[in-house]
Structures are given as C-alpha cells and as structure tokens.
Amino acid sequence: MFFAACVSLSLVVPLLALVPVPIWTQPEQVHLSYPGEPGSMVVTWTTFSKAESKVEYGLLGGRLFEMTVGGKYTLFVDSGEEKRKMFIHRVTLTDLKPAAVYVYHCGSDDGWSDVFSFTALNDSTSFSPRFALYGDLGNENPQSLARLQKETQLGMYDVILHIGDFAYDMHEDNARIGDEFMRQIQSIAAYVPYMTSPGNHESTYWNLGSAHIVSISTEVYFYLEFGLELLFKQYEWLKKDLEEANKPENRAARPWIITMGHRPMYCSDDDQDDCTKFDSYVRLGRNDTKPPAPGLEDLFYRHGVDLELWAHEHTYERLWPVYGDKVYNGSKEQPYQNPKAPVHIITGSAGCREKTDLFNPNPRDWSAFRSTDYGYTRMQVVNTSHIYLEQVSDDQYGNVIDSIWVVKEKHGSSAWS
Template structure:
C-alpha cells in the first residue's frame, strides 16, 4: 500500500512539474525569478556582468557594510545556466532593522537538494495539496538561548528545519547551516468533520542575542521562504541577564481575522520592518475563534500573522475565546514555555528579558467553574515565582504582569465591576509584591489608569498626565483593541472613576520599552489613524 502511494505521488509530481514548467535541476532554494528590475533587499545591483565588480547602492550602508555585503554576495551560488543572470530579483527578501546590525542582507543558501520545487508563496494558485509549510510562527522556549518554530502541513512528510547565523554585531559573518529533524503531531482540527493537519515543531539552539539568524522549514521536497530573526531570547537565571539593554515588546489583545483586524495587521507589518522588536505578546482572544468553521478560522489567523510571527517571537496566553474543548486548539497550535506547575500546557509562565521580569497568567479558571481545581496550583506558582523575582530585583527591578481578564476598566459591562471581585486575591498578591505594570485585554478598547489598589487612586504628588514617579501601586492598562469579530469597540462609561486617566475606542496595539533599571516607556498606536495616541513613562 505504501509503495503504491509513493509511486502515485511521484507520478503526480512529475505531471505537476510538466504543466508548471519547473525544472528538475539542483539550484539554490532562495528562488530566483526573472524580472526587468534588479534588486537585492532594497539595494540595486548596477552590474552583474562580473560578480567581482558587483556593488550595491544604498544610502543606509556604510563603506564597510558595502564591502561586507559585496563579500557575502560573491559567495552565493545563485547563478544557474537556465537563469538570465543580467536580469533577476530575489523574490523573498529579508527585511530586519537593527541599530547594531546591517539593515540589508543577501539571502545565501548552499543547501542544494535535487529536485527542488517552487515555494508555496510564489505558486499559491496551485496550492499543491497544501503540502507546503504554512502557519509558520516563532516562540521562546522555557530554556535560554533557544528559539522554537512551529508550522503546519496537510500531508505527512517528515519535517526539517535549517538555520544559521547570518551576521553578528561583532563582525562575524554567516556560519554553516545547521539542520535538525523536527517533531510532528497530527491534529484533527474539525468539529463536525475530520480535518487532519500535521503540526511540526523544531527548536533552534545556541542562539546568541547579538546575531541575526535565517531559517527555513519544510522537508526534502517542499520548503518555505527564508525568514530572519534577531537572536534575543529570555533568561531564566540570575547569572544570565545577557540582554543588558532594554526589552522591546509589542502588546496586542483581542485580535481576529475580520475586516477590522486588517487595520492592525497592516500597521504591525510596517512596524516590525522599521523598528527592532524583541517579541510580540498577545493577551488572549485569538482569531475569534480558533476552532470555528472546522478550524479554518485558526488556519486563517495563523497564516495572516505568518509574515509577522515568522520573524518575531509570538508569545500568547489564552482568553475566554480559547476555552473550547478545554483549550484544545490553543494548546495544540501554540507552544509556550512549560514549567513544573503548568503541566506542559503553557497556560501560565514567566521569563526575564533585559531588566524586567514578565509574568503571563491565564485567569480563566476564576470564571469557568469546570476549571476551579486549577486555581490553587496557579496561585501557588505565582507566589513562588514572585518570591524568586523579588530576590533578583536588584538586577531586574521591573515586574510586569499580563493577563486576559481585566482588574480595572471603565465600561458598563460586568467585566468592569462584578467580575473583578473574582480575582481580588490576585490583586492583593500583585500589590504586596510591588508589581509595576499590569497589562490586560478582554474589554475591547484601550484604557490607562493611575496606580490603583482596592479601587483607590494612589497617584503620587509628582505624577503628571504622562509621567509616574516611583508609583505606590500597579498601573493598570486595558489593551484589548486590536480588532475583534464584533466589528466595534466597547464604549466608556460617562462617569469615570477617579483613577481613570485616558481611553480610546480606536483599534490598535501598544509598544512597551524597558530602557534600563529606572525608565520604562509605553505608547499606544491607533491603527485607524496610523499614529500614536497615548504614551507614558514610569520612572523609578
């Protein structure tokens, strides 16, 4: 039976190739497509008659960087006897901006596999049994110096992951490729019908925070595009605060695949191309909902964020919209860090980045009776995690707590008054441990509040509208305005509490920067207006 299928597959592939005019020829997997223009990563090659004379014009590159880029280019094996080398374009460029690294790179690959097939992105109209990798996304693991990549195919072929450092800010250039086999699970994403997808996971190890890496995923026949990422990973011990600079994170919540979500998607794509971002934090309610339409909503969402999440670690916690079937779709599709308390599900976890300790916690057990038995393990884990964070506060003075459910908000919904009582114990723990900032979602708007404890405004005497000086209680932010399926955001109450400072119903997301031990900056962007609409500083 297996042999018969293999023969059928091989014959079908031959027919497919004959119709689409692709060659059984070994060539570089960074596919070259003939074009009238000649471009490499935003930089023009003005002469390709002799690669030794190739030079790149780009005002962003210094003379040293041009020399390095030229040396990288001359090492490539792009040239082929069936490609018109005087007229080509690399159709899948890198684009990664870093203040410490070269901004424009050349895709290089010496991975020759014969035969090689065209990339899915180029021939999407064929969508050959959806055998090409899709839904590609990065995430941090529970270990230092690691980056996980997860992707999906719809026919089972053993997954492969290849990666290497492309360039480092110490001047070191590209290294040899590392190839690893990946783990694969089958997942029936359907509700009323069987829809099997194969979820592949691989972990890149020995990642350095001063390097840019490139990778691709696939198997021996069908490969993804090349993607690049900055090697920033969390630390988990006192001795490894290796990210000495700041932490730069995008904060997003309640984001779906509907038309409203496209505003945020467009701005976020632009943002990651122009500013360095260490990670993206999604505070629950993904896709609306992952399991809907026989799981196709989840597929569409992960494919929508792939241009973003394949380049920047995409970290998540579940919200109420992920609770279906005991969070099965969420837990299967998103691999988050595990610990001794979360039973391998990644529903709550913490990590250190730069000068801050981040806690990401699922609070749905307080609202779903069938999860009541989870409350005690969650509380115990949080208390122990904060004990350790307090011991390290001399080197990581900031502690930031993130959840889907809000503690404080200003709408007429029960989310903002009756339900808050359910998580009062958590508020007590956060206050006692002098948490600096609490980031929340669930309510579909953006709201910034004063330092609050027990529904009381604890603003300091020197605080202003945009500056908090050594606050005496956590500052609470609602960040659930990315673009939900209801096609509108939640309106604010007419009468505001004393601790309310600013709110907007614009769709958008926020950006958090921990600069150092004393300064933290937060800004909110309206994806409708394409501009910043709020900001604040916390100064210790």
C-alpha cells in the same frame, strides 16, 4: 458505440489510478516563540500530512542554511465535526549568538517554507527590549494588522505580546478560522517571538532584559466546568514564581515584574462585563466556590508587581496607579514616578469583528486616559528604573495618542511604602 466507450474507459481508468492522492506537506503558519532559555528560539509550523521537522539556518551574510536542526511533530485533531487532522512541528534552535541575525526556513525535503529572518534575543540584563502589545485581534476586521506587519518587518520590535483572544474564533469552521489567522500573522510571527496569554475565545513566564514577565490565564475564574483545581494550581504556581522572582539576587538582576492576562481587574467600558458590572473575579476572587477562590490583586501587590497588562475590553485605557479601588500616585505632578501601587494598561482594540466598545460616561477616579480608536501599545523596558509606554492609533494613521514613563527608584513591596 458500446465497444468504443469501453475502450475509452479502459484507457482512462489506468490513468486515473496513476493520479496520486494529494499530500499536504507544505509548511504554513510559521511562528517563533522564546522558550525562556538564553540563546534559544522555537520555530513552530503546521502541515496537513506527515513530514519531517527540520530547520535550516545560518547567520545573515554567512553561508545560507549551513546549520540544520531536527525536531518533532505532534498530531492535532480538531474537536469539530470534521475532526480535521494537522501536524504541529516544533524545532528548538540553541547556542544562538545574542543579537545576531539569522536567516532560516523550515520544513523538509517534501516541502520548505519561505525564507525568514530573526534576531536572536540578547540575554543581557542591560538589554532594552521593545514590545508591541495588544489583545483581541481577529481575522475579520483586523484593522491594526497591516501596520503591525510593516513595523515588525522594519525591525521596530523584539517581541510581540498578544494578550488573549485570537482569530475570533480559532475553533470556528472546524478550525479553518484559526488556520487562516495563523497564516495572517505569519508575516509578524515568523520574524519575532510571538508570545501569548489565553483569552475567553480559546501560563508561562520568562525573563527579558531587566524584566520578569509572567503570562497568566484569567479564564480559570470563569470556566469552572473545566475544574476548579485549575484556578488553585495556577494561583500556587504564580505565588511560587513571584516568591522566586523576589529573592534579593533575582529582583536585583530583574527588578521589573510585569504580568499579562486577558480579563482586566479594572475597566470603565459600558458593556456590562466582569470589571464593569461587578467587582472583578480576577481582582477579588470568587466566594461562590468551595473553597472560596482567591483573587490576584493582593497577591500582585504583596509581591511588588510593577505593571499589569490586560485586554478583553475593546478599547485602550490607562489607569493611575491603583490598589483596592484607590489611586496611589507617586505625586500629583509626577503620578508614575515612584508610584505607590501597580500600573494597569488595557489594550484590547487591535481589531476584531466585535468592533470597539463604548465607555461609561462617568469613570472612576483611577481612570487616567481612554480611547475607542483601533490601535495597539508599544513598550520599551529601557533600564532597571525606566519603562516607556505609548498608544498608537490606527484610526489616526499611526499617531501616538498617549504616552507615559514609569520611573521607579525602588522595586518590590517596599516600594509601596
């Protein structure tokens, strides 16, 4: 018996030695982003072993994968206990034909993604881009996700703006929650640029059509342990960007200035948060720092920011044009036609494990419309004078429950006069 067992083991051991160690070179978590350069698109994906970074692509209707572009990967080591390693691949496609449809896949000869398609962004200032806007979307209770997936694949959007708080939370379970979330949104993000701003559960700018869109971090006002210099650096960067955007030739080409940041300056939720419990740090700054930290409301007002997009509060709220806690409507009959202050939209009810919030029963005068339905916002920058916004209720099977036109014959700080 002992001899037979030894013989059996001697036969098995060589076979075990031939079994390869798993190599995780299959691309996943594919997503697009717009780097801000006309005719370009960045493709990003993840593997869990080293592999080449390539995108093969071609025009829809042409020869499949007739063009190939290489890129680079970076090693990311999660800060959790397991120190999980993953490789983040980035490839930039250039010289894309405006508004042309491309078919692509990404990876290497060690593994290729599914086949996806995207429409190259139009670099014309007369382009009327269509957006889906939301924040606070998790992979647990992501109620609006299925509708957003379908609408994206139907070609309803040119860009997605995710205004902070992803996955809930990206770092949990040694970043496996983040991995799963990125797999979930691949069915959106692999088809259109998926642009983000930081949230509290985890800066850039770009031009699109007649709009200059600025993404900011509001978290620099709350996580001072990471360095007060981050707050001041962002403020100075933002000030310079807005000054550049307001040069006459730039404001003439792209008159709309739109900001997106996670925590709002104003809100009427009943959750004892920053903008409900006390005056928002983001709006007025902080006096408990040395030196005092400047807020953003005056900066945005001085530079004629037209529209401010926020999330964080798990509700939808539309404000009347507001500055300094006071309403400055264009007129009683047409409040959003030539408004005398920026327009604020809070859209943080896409769906997450924290559910939706409740509202304060006694809102301030600047609160125009409120909803606790799960949902998201659509926006179209129609032309240099008109922006259309509407709120979709997922609870009401995709019905539009609120809509406005923001109409401006003049842009810039002089529009407030």
